[in-house]
Amino acid sequence: MKILVCISHVPDTTSKINFTNDNTQFDSNGVQFVINPNDEFGLTRAMWFKEKQGASVDVINVGGPETEPTLRKALAIGADSAIRVNTAAKDGFQVAKQLAKVAGDGGYDLIIAGRESIDYNGGMVPGMLAALLGANFVNTCISLEVEGNDVKAIREIDGGKESVTTSLPLVIGAQKGLVEESDLKIPNMRGIMQARSKPLNVVEPDDVEVRTEAQKFEKPAPKGAVKLIDPDNLDELVNLLHNEAKVI
Amino acid sequence: MSVLVYPESEDGNFKTVSFEVASYAREIAQNMQTTVTAVTFNNSEASELGNYGVDKVLNVKNDKLKNFNAEAYADVIKQAAEKEGAKVVVISQSANSKYLAPLLAVHLNAGYASNVVALPESTEPFTVKRTAFTNKAFNFTSMTTDVKIIGISKNAFGLKENPADAVVEEFSPTLTGEDFTVEVTNVDKARDKVTIADAEIVVSGGRGLKGPENWGILEDLADTLGAATACSKPVSDMGWRPHHEHVGQTGKPVASNLYIAIGISGAIQHLAGINASKVKVVINNDPEAPFFKAADYGVVGDAFEIVPKLNEKLKEFKAKNA
Numbered sequence: 001m002k003i004l005v006c007i008s009h010v011p012d013t014t015s016k017i018n019f020t021n022d023n024t025q026f027d028s029n030g031v032q033f034v035i036n037p038n039d040e041f042g043l044t045r046a047m048w049f050k051e052k053q054g055a056s057v058d059v060i061n062v063g064g065p066e067t068e069p070t071l072r073k074a075l076a077i078g079a080d081s082a083i084r085v086n087t088a089a090k091d092g093f094q095v096a097k098q099l100a101k102v103a104g105d106g107g108y109d110l111i112i113a114g115r116e117s118i119d120y121n122g123g124m125v126p127g128m129l130a131a132l133l134g135a136n137f138v139n140t141c142i143s144l145e146v147e148g149n150d151v152k153a154i155r156e157i158d159g160g161k162e163s164v165t166t167s168l169p170l171v172i173g174a175q176k177g178l179v180e181e182s183d184l185k186i187p188n189m190r191g192i193m194q195a196r197s198k199p200l201n202v203v204e205p206d207d208v209e210v211r212t213e214a215q216k217f218e219k220p221a222p223k224g225a226v227k228l229i230d231p232d233n234l235d236e237l238v239n240l241l242h243n244e245a246k247v248i
Numbered sequence: 249m250s251v252l253v254y255p256e257s258e259d260g261n262f263k264t265v266s267f268e269v270a271s272y273a274r275e276i277a278q279n280m281q282t283t284v285t286a287v288t289f290n291n292s293e294a295s296e297l298g299n300y301g302v303d304k305v306l307n308v309k310n311d312k313l314k315n316f317n318a319e320a321y322a323d324v325i326k327q328a329a330e331k332e333g334a335k336v337v338v339i340s341q342s343a344n345s346k347y348l349a350p351l352l353a354v355h356l357n358a359g360y361a362s363n364v365v366a367l368p369e370s371t372e373p374f375t376v377k378r379t380a381f382t383n384k385a386f387n388f389t390s391m392t393t394d395v396k397i398i399g400i401s402k403n404a405f406g407l408k409e410n411p412a413d414a415v416v417e418e419f420s421p422t423l424t425g426e427d428f429t430v431e432v433t434n435v436d437k438a439r440d441k442v443t444i445a446d447a448e449i450v451v452s453g454g455r456g457l458k459g460p461e462n463w464g465i466l467e468d469l470a471d472t473l474g475a476a477t478a479c480s481k482p483v484s485d486m487g488w489r490p491h492h493e494h495v496g497q498t499g500k501p502v503a504s505n506l507y508i509a510i511g512i513s514g515a516i517q518h519l520a521g522i523n524a525s526k527v528k529v530v531i532n533n534d535p536e537a538p539f540f541k542a543a544d545y546g547v548v549g550d551a552f553e554i555v556p557k558l559n560e561k562l563k564e565f566k567a568k569n570a
């Protein structure tokens with residue numbers, strides 16, 4: 001089985017979010033970038049297929065040279081090779097198109113992306129990629145087993161879960177639950193050393209239309225101070241929730 | 249050239265968010281001087297949508313579509329959009345709508361904006377306000393395609409009654425084998441519980457509750473309020489609560505009217521996921537807990553004393569206001 005894992009390069013979850021150039025650009029100053037958490041779950045599951053079923057695992061990112069350390073980290077975790085499509089990611093559709101080109105040419109059976117990236121939260125790329133490739137698609141995937149061409153998966157739904165069967169070629173939107181939190185792979189020294197000599201191929205982008213464009217950003221209005229309520233006067237809380245906040 | 253809306257139903261009844269997406273579609277249609285058409289699946293009460301300004305309903309009756317199926321539903325919505333010549337398609341941001349939207353966008357050659365929180369800023373160019381960086385910021389996105397799909401975040405717009413005579417028509421789209429390549433074999437969902445996605449009120453517990461055996465007080469409170477239960481990440485990681493209750497940046501987003509956090513410290517990743525909730529209450533015995541900075545109301549004290557007391561007070565309130 002040939003697996004491709006899509007890696008989005010995102011600000012660490014603890015990052016403070018700021019903008020520059022009149023609020024038109026994300027300010028990456030002092031921001032640590034990481035593998036998108038949803039992609040980490042997907043990558044760890046891919047490593048399981050590699051170890052247990054002899055799958056090959058490539059990772060891919062659409063982005064500039066600044067994303068290479070993130071791809072190297074994925075190699076250190078155990079991916080066989082990495083691909084960077086050399087163009088800035090502008091919107092979900094453009095990224096999906098670039099990925100579809102590489103995925104189609106490479107003859108991948110299973111493509112793992114994240115349910116959403118934590119920066120733009122588009123939740124677009126995996127589904128668009130599946131539609132562009134004519135592959136099957138399971139989103140919010142929390143369990144995945146492959147036997148030959150047959151796939152059994154579980155996806156999270158609002159308030160529960162749903163089991164599905166489908167077949168390869170398949171794209172999944174991965175998320176927490178796909179592997180145990182404690183099994184998440186982190187690079188070790190040996191992996192980091194090996195990653196240095198693994199291939200990281202830079203490919204030039206296709207000419208692709210952009211359908212949506214981020215014009216400017218805005219930060220939420222600052223919050224007023226909390227109203228503290230005496231633990232011995234909880235009637236007051238009930239009263240405030242009813243009369244002031246009007247939520248009960 | 250009407251605006252098309254997809255109001256979801258469950259067991260034949262509309263979900264509350266369905267009336268919100270219909271209300272939103274009505275307002276856009278008014279600005280564009282056109283009408284609203286809804287597409288529904290096996291719904292017997294489709295005319296209810298008229299209360300929220302829907303002029304026409306295309307109802308699909310087909311046993312094959314009893315269970316949600318992203319590919320098939322996207323195909324049906326596509327055919328409805330084409331039939332109506334819709335330039336704008338409005339959907340919710342439920343798990344199912346988020347699943348089908350990118351498929352629909354590709355099939356319709358449309359642009360898709362997810363997590364939209366307000367009416368379009370302008371229609372020339374078509375620009376919408378969305379959340380980004382898991383609620384740490386907003387992003388104004390312009391769309392250049394002829395057809396646009398807009399996913400409305402829950403509670404971002406609210407319900408607006410706007411009576412119209414919804415004419416219900418039967419709609420029989422063409423389905424193919426390609427639409428059913430992912431087959432649902434089992435659904436595991438507590439039928440009698442409110443889900444986090446649908447709930448107006450969410451009661452959430454953190455590591456401060458010490459162990460799964462202590463969740464009774466939280467569940468009692470949730471029962472009184474008709475609320476969904478949720479938890480912080482470590483709580484689900486330790487298996488005290490099921491994964492689908494995990495809320496936050498890497499869990500489920502919460503956009504309820506009221507969010508009550510019990511024994512949750514308020515880490516940045518937790519707050520990012522629940523920020524879109526309108527009113528936040530925190531109960532924590534540490535006055536320095538970061539959650540107090542993000543909350544509207546706070547009680548400093550021991551959850552094991554406060555939660556049962558608060559529950560009694562709320563029960564009295566409910567009895568009086570019933």
Ligand SMILES: Cc1cc2nc3c(=O)[nH]c(=O)nc-3n(C[C@H](O)[C@H](O)[C@H](O)COP(=O)(O)OP(=O)(O)OC[C@H]3O[C@@H](n4cnc5c(N)ncnc54)[C@H](O)[C@@H]3O)c2cc1C
Nearest residue numbers: 454455456480481496497498511512513517518533534551
């Ligand atoms: C990549 C990444 C992603 C993450 N994503 C998420 C996410 O999506 N969601 C999430 O929740 N977390 C997330 N986290 C974890 C987050 O950083 C915090 O560790 C977590 O939210 C803390 O959970 P908690 O508040 O339940 O526990 P703690 O931080 O241990 O807080 C417990 C709180 O309970 C209070 N308490 C103790 N006893 C009592 C009592 N008797 N009565 C009242 N209060 C009491 C304490 O004062 C304390 O404030 C993420 C972390 C990382 C690194």
Ligand SMILES: Nc1ncnc2c1ncn2[C@@H]1O[C@H](COP(=O)(O)O)[C@@H](O)[C@H]1O
Nearest residue numbers: 006061062113114116117122123124125
């Ligand atoms: N620039 C990118 N390069 C590679 N994969 C990406 C990129 N952007 C998004 N993805 C993948 O698509 C998933 C969902 O992203 P999004 O649609 O942006 O929320 C991510 O978790 C990644 O797996």
